[in-house]
Amino acid sequence: MKTRLTELLNIEYPVIQGGMAWVAEYHLAAAVSNAGGLGIIGAGAAPASFVKEQIEKCRELTDKPFGVNLMLMNPAADEIAEVIAESGVKVVTTGAGSPAKYMKMWKEAGVKVIPVVASVALAKIMEKNGADAIVAEGCESGGHIGELTTMAMMPQIVDAVSIPVIAAGGIADGRGVAAALMLGASGVQVGTRFLVAKETQVHPAYKEKVLKAKDIDAQVTGRSGGHPIRSLKNQMTRKYLQMEAEGATFEELESLTVGSLRKAVVEGDVKTGTVMAGQIAGLVNKEQTCKEIVTELVEDAVKVINDRYQLFAK
Numbered sequence: 456m457k458t459r460l461t462e463l464l465n466i467e468y469p470v471i472q473g474g475m476a477w478v479a480e481y482h483l484a485a486a487v488s489n490a491g492g493l494g495i496i497g498a499g500a501a502p503a504s505f506v507k508e509q510i511e512k513c514r515e516l517t518d519k520p521f522g523v524n525l526m527l528m529n530p531a532a533d534e535i536a537e538v539i540a541e542s543g544v545k546v547v548t549t550g551a552g553s554p555a556k557y558m559k560m561w562k563e564a565g566v567k568v569i570p571v572v573a574s575v576a577l578a579k580i581m582e583k584n585g586a587d588a589i590v591a592e593g594c595e596s597g598g599h600i601g602e603l604t605t606m607a608m609m610p611q612i613v614d615a616v617s618i619p620v621i622a623a624g625g626i627a628d629g630r631g632v633a634a635a636l637m638l639g640a641s642g643v644q645v646g647t648r649f650l651v652a653k654e655t656q657v658h659p660a661y662k663e664k665v666l667k668a669k670d671i672d673a674q675v676t677g678r679s680g681g682h683p684i685r686s687l688k689n690q691m692t693r694k695y696l697q698m699e700a701e702g703a704t705f706e707e708l709e710s711l712t713v714g715s716l717r718k719a720v721v722e723g724d725v726k727t728g729t730v731m732a733g734q735i736a737g738l739v740n741k742e743q744t745c746k747e748i749v750t751e752l753v754e755d756a757v758k759v760i761n762d763r764y765q766l767f768a769k
């Protein structure tokens with residue numbers, strides 16, 4: 456499947472794996488890249504030395520292009536931005552802010568820059584700053600989210616910029632990929648479905664919770680503090696939402712979630728940890744290899760586009 460994104464990144468299929476903190480380590484990234492998509496190492500809140508090591512290890516497992524996601528709230532963001540520029544990484548995606556101040560350095564190093572945005576305004580600013588493409592991430596996503604849905608945001612961003620737009624949020628099968636292409640996307644970014652990939656090091660209890668999730672299980676905490684996070688309903692989200700409704704302070708709420716993502720992903724504590732996942736978790740019900748996931752996403756998208764065309768052409 457050839458699109459502006461596959462041409463830009465020199466990859467086989469227009470599928471990017473989300474840069475999920477703690478989850479997106481080098482085993483997953485290399486497996487997605489080897490499957491013909493673009494694997495991403497998620498820097499999350501990790502120090503620069505960890506990211507450097509992850510890049511080196513990923514290179515041992517794949518000779519295909521892969522990327523790094525820089526979460527801009529990371530206290531070591533400046534240092535990680537330099538590691539990315541110096542290590543020969545082909546692609547960087549960013550999240551939870553504007554990467555404008557790193558753009559010049561990355562472009563000069565030949566890194567393709569793909570900021571994740573959640574609004575038309577930021578998409579336009581990023582294009583003006585030299586972004587090579589944009590991920591438009593709807594609030595169906597897991598983790599830190601914006602206000603708009605993928606459905607409403609995609610066509611508005613596609614009309615506002617001329618660089619390729621990648622759709623994210625709520626996409627986990629071929630129908631989602633087909634719909635994204637119809638909205639003008641040049642590719643998709645998929646997170647939740649890769650949470651349960653065979654190659655991830657995610658704790659089995661976390662995977663189990665994603666596999667068992669129903670449509671309405673992904674809830675949003677943290678709206679009151681301006682940092683909304685989507686994760687699967689559990690003891691932590693119930694307590695958090697109750698405290699938020701009672702007007703708890705930022706510090707009181709923080710105490711519930713400090714280190715809670717690691718607790719869930721690494722230790723498998725899915726009761727008091729944060730089990731970040733998107734609204735599409737209800738559709739994700741089998742553990743597969745990255746190769747199977749990427750191939751199925753693309754093949755089913757082509758199939759559904761052809762089938763629909765046949766139906767309406769009559």
Ligand code: TUI
Binds near residue numbers: 476571
């Ligand atoms: O960044 C994400 N998803 C994330 S980041 C994250 S890190 C975290 N871990 C534990 C607890 C709390 C946070 C978890 N999930 N997705 C990309 C994304 N970026 N979604 C929304 C945005 C965004 C929002 C506002 C991007 C830019 C933005 O602009 C604000 C500005 O600075 O202009």
